[in-house]
Amino acid sequence: MGTYLHIKGSRLWKICAIVILGIVLACCCTQITSVDQPASATAGTTVPITLNINISCNSSGTANFIMGFLAPNGWAPDKNTTVTYHSSKGSGNMVLVPAGTAVPNGHGLTWPQLLKQQFGNAGNLIDDVSWIVYQTDVPITFNNGDLITGTIDIKTKVATDNNNYSVKLAYVVANSSNGITSDGFQTCGPTAEYYNEFIPPSCFEVTGATGDLIDFCNPQLTSVNPPKSLDNDFVTLTFNSNVVTTALAGAPAVYLCATAYTSDGKTITICSPTGKSMMLPTTTTSGLYQLTFWPRSYFGLTSSQTITRMTYFITDQTGAVQVGYGNTSSPFTYTFKCS
Amino acid sequence: MNTLKSIYTVSVVLLLFTWTSCKVEGISPINEPVKDISGSWQVIKATRNGTDLTSLVDFTQFRVNFQSGNYTLVNSLPFIVSQNGTYSLNNPQYPFQIAFTAAGTTPVATSFNYPIVNGKRILTLTFSPGCPQNSYVYTLQKIN
Numbered sequence: 001m002g003t004y005l006h007i008k009g010s011r012l013w014k015i016c017a018i019v020i021l022g023i024v025l026a027c028c029c030t031q032i033t034s035v036d037q038p039a040s041a042t043a044g045t046t047v048p049i050t051l052n053i054n055i056s057c058n059s060s061g062t063a064n065f066i067m068g069f070l071a072p073n074g075w076a077p078d079k080n081t082t083v084t085y086h087s088s089k090g091s092g093n094m095v096l097v098p099a100g101t102a103v104p105n106g107h108g109l110t111w112p113q114l115l116k117q118q119f120g121n122a123g124n125l126i127d128d129v130s131w132i133v134y135q136t137d138v139p140i141t142f143n144n145g146d147l148i149t150g151t152i153d154i155k156t157k158v159a160t161d162n163n164n165y166s167v168k169l170a171y172v173v174a175n176s177s178n179g180i181t182s183d184g185f186q187t188c189g190p191t192a193e194y195y196n197e198f199i200p201p202s203c204f205e206v207t208g209a210t211g212d213l214i215d216f217c218n219p220q221l222t223s224v225n226p227p228k229s230l231d232n233d234f235v236t237l238t239f240n241s242n243v244v245t246t247a248l249a250g251a252p253a254v255y256l257c258a259t260a261y262t263s264d265g266k267t268i269t270i271c272s273p274t275g276k277s278m279m280l281p282t283t284t285t286s287g288l289y290q291l292t293f294w295p296r297s298y299f300g301l302t303s304s305q306t307i308t309r310m311t312y313f314i315t316d317q318t319g320a321v322q323v324g325y326g327n328t329s330s331p332f333t334y335t336f337k338c339s
Numbered sequence: 340m341n342t343l344k345s346i347y348t349v350s351v352v353l354l355l356f357t358w359t360s361c362k363v364e365g366i367s368p369i370n371e372p373v374k375d376i377s378g379s380w381q382v383i384k385a386t387r388n389g390t391d392l393t394s395l396v397d398f399t400q401f402r403v404n405f406q407s408g409n410y411t412l413v414n415s416l417p418f419i420v421s422q423n424g425t426y427s428l429n430n431p432q433y434p435f436q437i438a439f440t441a442a443g444t445t446p447v448a449t450s451f452n453y454p455i456v457n458g459k460r461i462l463t464l465t466f467s468p469g470c471p472q473n474s475y476v477y478t479l480q481k482i483n
Contacts, residue, residue, distance in 0.1 A: 226388060226473050232417050233469030234387055234396060292395040294417055303421070338470035 028057040028142055030065065030173045032198040037169065039202065043159035043209035051171055051198070053087070055148035061177065062142070064135040067094060067152050068115045068172035070122050071129060072165060074214065074228075074339065078132045080157035085136060087150025094134035094152065104179040115172055118180055122170035122199050124216035128227040129167070135176060161339045163211035166218065170199045212335055219243045221323065222314065222332050230336050231260075231295040231307040239279055239314045239323075242287040246323045251316040254279045254289050258312035259331075260299040268299045273317050289314075295336070309335045371432040374453055379404045380462055380479040382416075387475050403479060410439065417468035417475065419447050437464070 036050040051067070065085070071077040083094035097111050106114045111133035121129050142148065152173070159165055174180060178194035203217040214227070221243050225236045239254055248254055255278055257271035270277060276298070279289035295307050311331035313322040325332045382398040384391070402413035411423045422441035428434035428451065438446040452463040462479040 225390075226470070228470050229473060230469035232421075233473050234392060234417060234475075236390075236395070290395075292392060294396070297416075338472065 027059055027061060027063060027177045027194060028055050028146070028148070028175055029194055029196075030055045030175060031196045032171060032173055035171060035198055035200055037200055037204065040205040040207060041158050043162055043164065043206050044157065046155050046157045049154040049156065049169075051152040051154070051173065053148075053150050053152060053173060055087075055142075055146070055150075057142040057144060057146040057148070060143045062139040063178075064139050064176040066097070066111065066133060066135050066172075066174040066176060067154075068111065068131045068133045068174075069154060069156070070115075070119075070124075070131050070168075070170035071156065072167055072214070072216070073128050073130050074161040074163055074165075075156070075158055076160055077130070077156055080160055081132065082155050083134045084153045085150060086153070087140075088148050089140050089142065089146075089150070093137045095137050097133045097135050104177060105181050106179050114180055119170065119172065119197055121216075122197075123168050125219060126214070126216050126223065126227055128214075129216065131172075139176075159206040159209050161211065162209045163206075164209045164213040165206040165216070166203045166213065167206075167216040168199055169204050170197065172197045212333065221246070221325075221327060222312075224334050228338050230338065231299075231301070234292055234294055236290055236292040237279070237312075238282075239289040240287065241289065244327050246327050247321045248314060248316055248323050251321070253317055255315045255317065255319070256291055256312055257315045257319065257322065258299075258310055260295065260301075260307045261309045261311075262301065263306045263308055264304070266305070268301075270299060271315075271319065273315060273319050279314070307336050309333060373431045374428060374434050376405045376428075376453070376462065376481075377407070378481045381482045382477050383461070383480045384478040385475065388473055402482075418477075419449055419464065419466040419468070420444070421468075 031054045033052045033054055035052070038047060041047045055065070067083060069077065069081065069083075071081075078096060085092060085094055099110070101110060102108055103111055103114045109117065112131045115131040115133065119131075121127060172195060174195035180195045182193040219240060219242075221240060223238050223240070225238070226233065229235050237256060241248065255273040257269075257277070259267050259269040259271075261267055277291070279291040282288040282290055295310070299307065301307065311333050313324050313331055315322050322329070324330045380403045382393075382401055384393050385396070385398060386392060396416070398416065400414040401416045403418070404411045404413065405426060408425050408427070409423070410426045412418060412421070415421060420439045420441040422444070424439060424441040424444070426440070427438050427446075429436040429438070429448075434451050434453065436448050437451040438448040440446040449464055449466050454461060454463075460481055462481075463476060464479070465474060465476050467473055468475065
């Protein structure tokens with residue numbers, strides 16, 4: 001049994017106009033005009049990054065201003081980052097948004113979840129990065145017509161896991177009233193959005209670590225999932241034949257030829273093209289070949305042995321054609337570790 | 340007068356019948372059965388960090404056998420424990436945790452779900468056999 005609202009046509013138009021005006025005149029548009037970020041850094045050092053911000057407000061009110069920062073999980077960025085802001089409305093610290101805080105108009109998602117949904121991994125090819133989200137420690141009061149300028153200063157310790165990195169860092173600014181929305185009428189300065197994302201055009205390089213190079217930027221001939229694992233995990237090794245033309249082009253099947261290095265100083269090589277080492281295509285046209293295996297069983301470890309690292313080639317059915325790291329004759333390397 | 344007396348007597352007798360015919364119905368509480376997971380269990384679904392591994396790995400030979408407080412693993416795969424040992428539920432009637440104690444080691448506990456799906460009991464276990472950030476969920480079904 002439905003109920004009906006009795007609203008006259010003229011009143012309906014007025015109500016609609018008020019609702020639309022309410023949406024249009026909601027809050028402040030925030031824009032990152034530029035990012036001052038070094039091109040590279042040494043592992044373990046603290047890097048300064050500055051976001052230059054313009055904010056234009058089309059109503060009066062108060063809101064916490066928000067900054068999301070995308071960085072590799074291996075840096076533990078939520079524990080190794082401090083953020084401050086300096087603006088024509090005052091200065092202060094930015095603090096982590098409390099866990100579980102839902103984004104306005106965000107369908108119940110938290111800030112990290114919504115940024116992940118909206119902006120993904122910002123072009124990083126390995127799904128081992130996270131959005132960490134900060135807000136001004138106090139709400140900022142603004143008036144209709146305010147043009148606020150300022151900076152957000154990030155200091156983050158890079159590569160605390162002692163690995164080398166090539167990664168796209170990314171930034172999003174927003175406010176706690178509007179969330180990740182836009183008004184659609186371009187009344188809010190240079191964009192119609194109440195948020196703004198910035199992905200620097202080049203990858204940020206970290207060097208000087210003793211660990212592996214974790215390359216989030218360039219398509220890799222092979223990848224291992226999960227990116228961090230031990231020999232008692234299931235690992236999925238993928239060969240991407242689309243990255244570059246290799247000697248395996250046109251091969252009806254590809255195989256894994258791998259050597260495990262164990263904690264007791266032994267090496268175990270499994271390099272026979274058999275059903276066990278066969279990498280199956282994910283689809284007939286994908287050009288991706290995968291093998292999922294349990295390293296402890298695959299290499300036949302004893303209960304007292306563990307695998308510290310693995311080197312490997314991708315081969316054809318004869319084993320005579322081998323493709324290595326960067327399409328060279330050097331093997332790929334994977335280190336079993338959790339950090 | 341006699342008629343009144345008779346009516347009175349009959350009424351008293353009827354009242355007594357009514358009184359004695361009533362009895363308190365004793366309703367016994369239904370005891371929740373003890374959860375018995377004895378038997379041989381097989382993986383019917385497995386995920387790693389949400390990715391379905393069921394068709395990527397051969398789980399068909401892996402078994403977890405529970406019997407009289409002991410468990411045995413057959414054709415081992417990554418699991419909560421890697422050696423045979425004993426197990427215990429935190430509550431025999433309303434368990435939400437199961438602890439595995441491999442011989443010579445300390446107990447390893449994990450969440451325990453024991454729902455009925457399509458008329459069959461299934462057992463869902465969540466654990467991290469390798470790196471702690473890698474989470475696996477095995478759904479097992481009893482095969483005998």
